[in-house]
Amino acid sequence: MHHNIILRLAIGLTGLLIAVSLGFALAVSGRERRFAAQNLEGAVYSEGAAAAAYQQRCGQCHAPEQPLNWVARQPAPTREAEVFKFLQQHGKSPEAENRLIARFLANKAAKS
Amino acid sequence: MGTLFAAIVWFTIYVLALLLPQAVALAWDPIEIVRPFRLELGVAFGLIAYPLITSEFSLVGRIRSISVLYGNDVLMFFHKYMGIGVLLFVGLHPLLVSPGNFAQFNPLAGAPMVRYGAWSFWLLFALALTSLFRRQIRLPYGYWLALHYVLGLMIGTLALAHILAARGYSSSGVVRAVIIIYFIGFLIPMIHYRLWTYYRMLSRPWRVIENRDEGAKVRTLVVQPVGHRGLEFHPGQFAWIATGNPVITEHHPISISSSAELGPERRIEFSIRNLGDWSGQRVPQVAVGSSVYVNGAFGGLSIDREAGQGFVLIGGGIGIAPLRSMILTMKDRGDFRPVILLYAAHNFEAVIYRNELEALQQQMNLKVVFVLSQPPSGWTGERGHIDTVLLKRHLPAQFMRYQYFVCGPSAMMDEMETHLTALGLPRSCVHSERFDVV
Numbered sequence: 001m002h003h004n005i006i007l008r009l010a011i012g013l014t015g016l017l018i019a020v021s022l023g024f025a026l027a028v029s030g031r032e033r034r035f036a037a038q039n040l041e042g043a044v045y046s047e048g049a050a051a052a053a054y055q056q057r058c059g060q061c062h063a064p065e066q067p068l069n070w071v072a073r074q075p076a077p078t079r080e081a082e083v084f085k086f087l088q089q090h091g092k093s094p095e096a097e098n099r100l101i102a103r104f105l106a107n108k109a110a111k112s
Numbered sequence: 113m114g115t116l117f118a119a120i121v122w123f124t125i126y127v128l129a130l131l132l133p134q135a136v137a138l139a140w141d142p143i144e145i146v147r148p149f150r151l152e153l154g155v156a157f158g159l160i161a162y163p164l165i166t167s168e169f170s171l172v173g174r175i176r177s178i179s180v181l182y183g184n185d186v187l188m189f190f191h192k193y194m195g196i197g198v199l200l201f202v203g204l205h206p207l208l209v210s211p212g213n214f215a216q217f218n219p220l221a222g223a224p225m226v227r228y229g230a231w232s233f234w235l236l237f238a239l240a241l242t243s244l245f246r247r248q249i250r251l252p253y254g255y256w257l258a259l260h261y262v263l264g265l266m267i268g269t270l271a272l273a274h275i276l277a278a279r280g281y282s283s284s285g286v287v288r289a290v291i292i293i294y295f296i297g298f299l300i301p302m303i304h305y306r307l308w309t310y311y312r313m314l315s316r317p318w319r320v321i322e323n324r325d326e327g328a329k330v331r332t333l334v335v336q337p338v339g340h341r342g343l344e345f346h347p348g349q350f351a352w353i354a355t356g357n358p359v360i361t362e363h364h365p366i367s368i369s370s371s372a373e374l375g376p377e378r379r380i381e382f383s384i385r386n387l388g389d390w391s392g393q394r395v396p397q398v399a400v401g402s403s404v405y406v407n408g409a410f411g412g413l414s415i416d417r418e419a420g421q422g423f424v425l426i427g428g429g430i431g432i433a434p435l436r437s438m439i440l441t442m443k444d445r446g447d448f449r450p451v452i453l454l455y456a457a458h459n460f461e462a463v464i465y466r467n468e469l470e471a472l473q474q475q476m477n478l479k480v481v482f483v484l485s486q487p488p489s490g491w492t493g494e495r496g497h498i499d500t501v502l503l504k505r506h507l508p509a510q511f512m513r514y515q516y517f518v519c520g521p522s523a524m525m526d527e528m529e530t531h532l533t534a535l536g537l538p539r540s541c542v543h544s545e546r547f548d549v550v
Contacts (some may be wrong), residue, residue, distance in 0.1 A: 029146070
């Protein structure tokens with residue numbers, strides 16, 4: 001068996017897997033979601049939407065309780081803005097989503 | 113079911129198995145918030161990397177039915193190349209999910225999900241480096257093999273932990289179930305190999321009857337089964353051999369060089385070339401009467417699989433071992449189809465089984481052609497290297513109906529594949545198997 005054929009087969013299969021992955025990403029990123037980021041701006045704050053946004057954006061690395069100490073240490077009048085500012089610097093998430101998460105964390109810290 | 117059809121069917125199943133986690137994530141999508149394309153592409157790469165990792169063990173040729181179907185070297189090379197593909201997907205996954213966040217590569221900090229992923233990445237990186245550069249870093253084969261297994265097991269386990277802890281698509285119960293099923297599918301061959309194969313090897317020992325020096329740094333171990341029926345194999349196949357307790361000593365892939373038509377004592381022979389490590393240090397010390405352990409037979413290189421009017425066998429170095437098995441088997445079967453053996457060597461000091469091969473020409477339809485690159489003075493036979501011109505000189509008019517088996521050093525096999533295809537032979541008529549993958 002010519003091992004060059006195997007190399008070509010492996011490259012071809014890798015190409016196919018990349019193409020399918022692109023298709024997957026296109027399909028899911030274009031889907032209608034329960035909490036579409038572009039619809040959050042100006043929307044009435046919803047605890048459910050905010051919790052889901054936190055879970056999807058931050059929950060992979062941080063339990064909701066984890067950042068509360070830091071959030072609580074921020075001055076209450078500017079707490080939400082401080083958290084928002086931090087989120088803006090932390091990643092490239094949509095601004096509307098950061099506003100939602102900032103309010104979620106600020107509210108949670110206020111209650112704790 | 114024909115071999116080719118079976119090979120295509122199993123490859124198709126393999127590709128579908130690679131795509132299944134993405135398909136399940138697509139169908140049972142639990143994500144509730146819009147995420148950017150870049151992040152979803154990173155996740156998609158992760159969902160491809162995981163089944164690639166978990167299927168890699170099945171590719172390495174220790175599953176006999178798969179090894180026989182594709183040939184061991186095909187599986188080894190594919191395993192190697194797809195392993196590099198895994199590294200690509202695993203490397204791109206975090207870079208796309210969280211670009212610029214290099215803290216995620218720190219295995220000692222961050223959330224459990226991040227740490228599992230980082231460990232998995234670095235262990236995979238170590239596995240790739242030790243495999244691609246084993247010879248350069250002088251890592252003995254036995255140590256490398258043990259390390260390869262341990263790292264593979266750790267990477268698979270950490271990848272599972274990473275996905276389950278991520279709670280992205282894996283927050284769907286169906287996706288989690290599929291991910292766990294893949295892990296079980298990953299563990300079963302490992303457990304089968306480690307436990308069941310050890311049990312079988314230990315319960316079926318072989319006694320060394322002879323440890324013969326063939327010259328040219330080659331020794332032949334003649335072994336006989338003790339209390340069992342031994343090994344059924346096709347001429348050209350190989351087996352894994354351990355010269356001590358198989359649980360704690362290395363296993364080495366060695367071609368069977370004796371006839372597949374077993375005698376009453378069901379002895380088989382392994383011809384082993386001194387490569388400096390186990391083959392040079394341990395094998396010469398193997399005492400007559402001691403026990404060895406054999407796991408086989410493996411590999412798809414065999415005249416039994418190919419129907420031809422005749423056979424052309426092209427060998428060099430220790431590659432003559434499986435070819436000898438083919439010749440002896442044909443003799444024992446009374447198979448009078450023509451066989452042409454082209455045996456390349458520097459000189460006669462590097463030739464093994466010379467007298468035996470010359471004698472066999474009188475007992476079967478065999479023509480042996482020695483091709484010496486440094487021939488002695490007065491040598492009137494073929495000299496130099498095997499090339500298209502030399503092949504044409506020795507091949508019969510109906511050479512297109514023959515099957516061709518090539519076994520020898522990699523460089524020689526590369527050349528032979530080129531020369532044989534230059535003669536117009538279809539690739540399906542040219543068969544070879546390589547062992548120097550790592």
